[in-house]
Amino acid sequence: MGKKVLLSADHLYKKFSKDLRQSMRHGIEDIIRGSLGMHRDGRQLRSGEIFALKDINFHLNAHEILGITGVNGSGKTTLMRLISGIYEPDAGVVKGLPGLKVTAIFALGAGMQALFTGRENIYIKGAMYGMSREEVDAKIPFIEDFSELGERLDRPFGNYSSGMKARLSYSIAMATEPDVFIIDESLAVGDSAFKAKCLDNLREFADQPGKGVIFVSNQIRKILKIADRLLVMDHGAIIHETKDIDAGLEFYIKNCYAHLGEDKQESKLQKVKNYEL
Amino acid sequence: MIIFTAPNMKADTAANSTSLTPLHELQGSGLFGQISKVATNLRTYWFLVQQLVKVEMQVEFRRSFLGMGWLLIVPLVAVAVWILLNGAGVISPGDTGIPYPAYVLLSTSIWGFFAEAYRRCGRLIESYGRLLLSTPFPVETLFAQAVIVHLIRFVIPLGLNLLVLLIFGVRFTAAALLFPFALLPLLLLGCGFGLLIAPLRLIATDITRISDEGIRLLMYLTPIVYAPKVEISFLASIIALNPLTYLVGFPRDLLTKGQFFEPVTFGLCSLGSLLFFLIALWLFRTSEARVRERLIAN
Numbered sequence: 001m002g003k004k005v006l007l008s009a010d011h012l013y014k015k016f017s018k019d020l021r022q023s024m025r026h027g028i029e030d031i032i033r034g035s036l037g038m039h040r041d042g043r044q045l046r047s048g049e050i051f052a053l054k055d056i057n058f059h060l061n062a063h064e065i066l067g068i069t070g071v072n073g074s075g076k077t078t079l080m081r082l083i084s085g086i087y088e089p090d091a092g093v094v095k096g097l098p099g100l101k102v103t104a105i106f107a108l109g110a111g112m113q114a115l116f117t118g119r120e121n122i123y124i125k126g127a128m129y130g131m132s133r134e135e136v137d138a139k140i141p142f143i144e145d146f147s148e149l150g151e152r153l154d155r156p157f158g159n160y161s162s163g164m165k166a167r168l169s170y171s172i173a174m175a176t177e178p179d180v181f182i183i184d185e186s187l188a189v190g191d192s193a194f195k196a197k198c199l200d201n202l203r204e205f206a207d208q209p210g211k212g213v214i215f216v217s218n219q220i221r222k223i224l225k226i227a228d229r230l231l232v233m234d235h236g237a238i239i240h241e242t243k244d245i246d247a248g249l250e251f252y253i254k255n256c257y258a259h260l261g262e263d264k265q266e267s268k269l270q271k272v273k274n275y276e277l
Numbered sequence: 278m279i280i281f282t283a284p285n286m287k288a289d290t291a292a293n294s295t296s297l298t299p300l301h302e303l304q305g306s307g308l309f310g311q312i313s314k315v316a317t318n319l320r321t322y323w324f325l326v327q328q329l330v331k332v333e334m335q336v337e338f339r340r341s342f343l344g345m346g347w348l349l350i351v352p353l354v355a356v357a358v359w360i361l362l363n364g365a366g367v368i369s370p371g372d373t374g375i376p377y378p379a380y381v382l383l384s385t386s387i388w389g390f391f392a393e394a395y396r397r398c399g400r401l402i403e404s405y406g407r408l409l410l411s412t413p414f415p416v417e418t419l420f421a422q423a424v425i426v427h428l429i430r431f432v433i434p435l436g437l438n439l440l441v442l443l444i445f446g447v448r449f450t451a452a453a454l455l456f457p458f459a460l461l462p463l464l465l466l467g468c469g470f471g472l473l474i475a476p477l478r479l480i481a482t483d484i485t486r487i488s489d490e491g492i493r494l495l496m497y498l499t500p501i502v503y504a505p506k507v508e509i510s511f512l513a514s515i516i517a518l519n520p521l522t523y524l525v526g527f528p529r530d531l532l533t534k535g536q537f538f539e540p541v542t543f544g545l546c547s548l549g550s551l552l553f554f555l556i557a558l559w560l561f562r563t564s565e566a567r568v569r570e571r572l573i574a575n
Contacts, residue, residue, distance in 0.1 A: 095297035
């Protein structure tokens, strides 16, 4: 069966500085070079820099839920920020079908105003996603229905529990009708009922024509249930790609304990499986 | 549609690269390309600008019972102080043409218009950069928000100040109607300085400190609390070279005397302010993304 590629990352590089002052120095240099139209090879490290991402290549197919996992600090969120256009790559390019709309949810409650009610925040956040007042108005019933927050929608957002924040954030992001939906660890705090609803919703979403999902998570059980393909990241690189999610997760956990011997790896794997599955 | 079955990732993307186009345009096109992009983005994201203005205007009063009433109370108190000062008979330091307190009141208000534009624009990335780390939206919406909030918050004390001027015996002529337009160059210059400083506030704090103090110092090198004609020669030449002398003096004389203060120099300074602003806006847009990634979120 033929698959349509929605989005691809070609040879992406992203560097960060380890030291604060050095970061400031490199920042000034970048700005001066940028405004003079001078470009330097982003694949070369300057002093004190490390690769947050190094030569990343992957693609997302239509109808696909692509799971991405990796240890903390392996570059997952940085990669998602490059894909959603928050960071500029130092080298390489993110490509998509012309007019492709990417919506990402990162930290819970990011961009929300604590002193404003949930309902007011729908308009604020919707506007950040590029919606007009009419478009948000039209989506209010969907958001009310999907978030199941009821009258709590009219309470200050700052008083919401993290699960309630997740409900609202997810509902607003879904209301933007994206083509590619990126979820970065943001479902972890929802209650079981809402999590199940979201996972169902993600599958329904991906089944529509021309849609795809990137699901970044360390919650192994969830990835197993939902992903069609899995990428494992480590030290800013994709070290494994598989459609056999089970085997992929096993690879990932073993890689986390790569410094240990075979026997210990096996026992650690059993422990993780014990907790996560 | 391109069909492929190979499991190799690199081959897949290569085979499809013909139908895919770069998803995000990189910042850093020419000056005029950027300016027209700003205009398009502001149209597309106008609802966001409205929402940001609403948040900025309301957020500090949300927990207050007097609410937006504070916008009136603070300038009223200031005005009361000025009327008291006038009654106490403050000594006139030079020929200002109108009562000295009225002169200072108007001058500081015009200066505040410039300094506040600088302050608001100069803190854009520091105050709002974290929003951009979670949702990518055009950064110029933040700039538009800053300008609109600045104008709204300036109009209230200005209206009161004009009342006080009437009380002081200043009579306005028809030329006073040009006053709002005469303030535009100051707005452009203030915003221009602010936009230049905003990215540097995160990566070159030493420069922003110098700049913040410099603006404060500049007020004393501009005829705000004294008349443009001073006796000390070195100060006189600084004042003559300082474009703010004309940018502040022109709107002030429009109101108080109905005269055009140094119209040619004012015109040239205005043109310079416009160019400076456009270049600053361009630099702000080209550098913002590079600064954003160096934000230390907390």
